[in-house]
Amino acid sequence: MKNFHWQAAVLAFVLTLGIAMGVIYVRRQPFYHEPLLNQIKNLDFVEEVKLEPEQKVVIISLQAVDNLAETYQALKQQINTVLGPEYRLELKDKRNGDLQEAYLAVHLLLYEAQQRGNYGEISQKIAQVLEAYHLEKHILLVDEENIYLQIQNKNAYLYEIIARRQEKEGEHA
Numbered sequence: 001m002k003n004f005h006w007q008a009a010v011l012a013f014v015l016t017l018g019i020a021m022g023v024i025y026v027r028r029q030p031f032y033h034e035p036l037l038n039q040i041k042n043l044d045f046v047e048e049v050k051l052e053p054e055q056k057v058v059i060i061s062l063q064a065v066d067n068l069a070e071t072y073q074a075l076k077q078q079i080n081t082v083l084g085p086e087y088r089l090e091l092k093d094k095r096n097g098d099l100q101e102a103y104l105a106v107h108l109l110l111y112e113a114q115q116r117g118n119y120g121e122i123s124q125k126i127a128q129v130l131e132a133y134h135l136e137k138h139i140l141l142v143d144e145e146n147i148y149l150q151i152q153n154k155n156a157y158l159y160e161i162i163a164r165r166q167e168k169e170g171e172h173a
Contacts, residue, residue, distance in 0.1 A: 036082040045071065048092075058083070061092040064157045068148040069141040072161060095158040099151050102133040103158055110147055110162055119147075 040049045040060065048061040058079050065071045076089050095103075106126045113122035123140050130138045130151070141148040142164070149160040 036078065040075065040078065055088075056086050057088045057090055059090045059092060062159070064094075064152060065150075067141070068139070068150045068159050068161070069143050069146070072146070072148065073143070091159050091161070093159040094156050096153075096156040098133065099135075099153060099156050099158040102130055102135065102138075102151055103149070103160060105129050105133075106149070107160075110149060110160070113142075114147060114162055114164060 037049050037051060040046055040058075045063045045065050046060055047063055050059040051057075052059065060075060062071065072089065072091065075091075079087050079089055106129050109122050109126050109129070113119050119140075119142050126140055126149075127138070133153075135151055135153045137150070137152040139148075139150040141150075144164070146164055147162040149158075149162075151158045
């Protein structure tokens with residue numbers, strides 16, 4: 001310990017801390033996120049994009065889309081590439097009371113499918129339930145990560161995304 005240089009150690013610590021804080025500062029600045037936000041805003045199906053860095057969430061208002069799963073995964077990929085996987089994607093739709101009522105009629109079936117994995121059976125049941133609402137369109141899609149429900153009627157549309165696997169406390173994906 002005779003040859004240990006405390007001044008060099010303290011200087012190295014202060015420099016490392018300063019660089020780390022500088023990186024955090026730059027990542028929180030609006031100009032860092034602007035290219036991503038502009039790129040997303042320029043997509044045909046996007047109405048509005050909002051970034052809330054404190055909550056680590058990107059909120060995107062969508063127009064009606066043909067395939068919610070593809071749209072969600074493409075947007076999530078862009079966000080993860082620039083901001084990192086710690087940011088959450090939240091989609092806003094244009095639901096109305098009728099669509100909300102239709103969703104409430106089938107939401108338990110969606111969660112049953114999440115738990116049991118019986119997507120084919122549940123898809124048929126959902127179609128039967130939603131038939132009574134005389135909707136223009138409804139689509140149920142499933143990928144490795146999520147269950148996607150799209151319901152559309154006239155100018156209103158509802159998007160619901162349910163994670164296929166819920167993490168238990170202390171568990172990380």
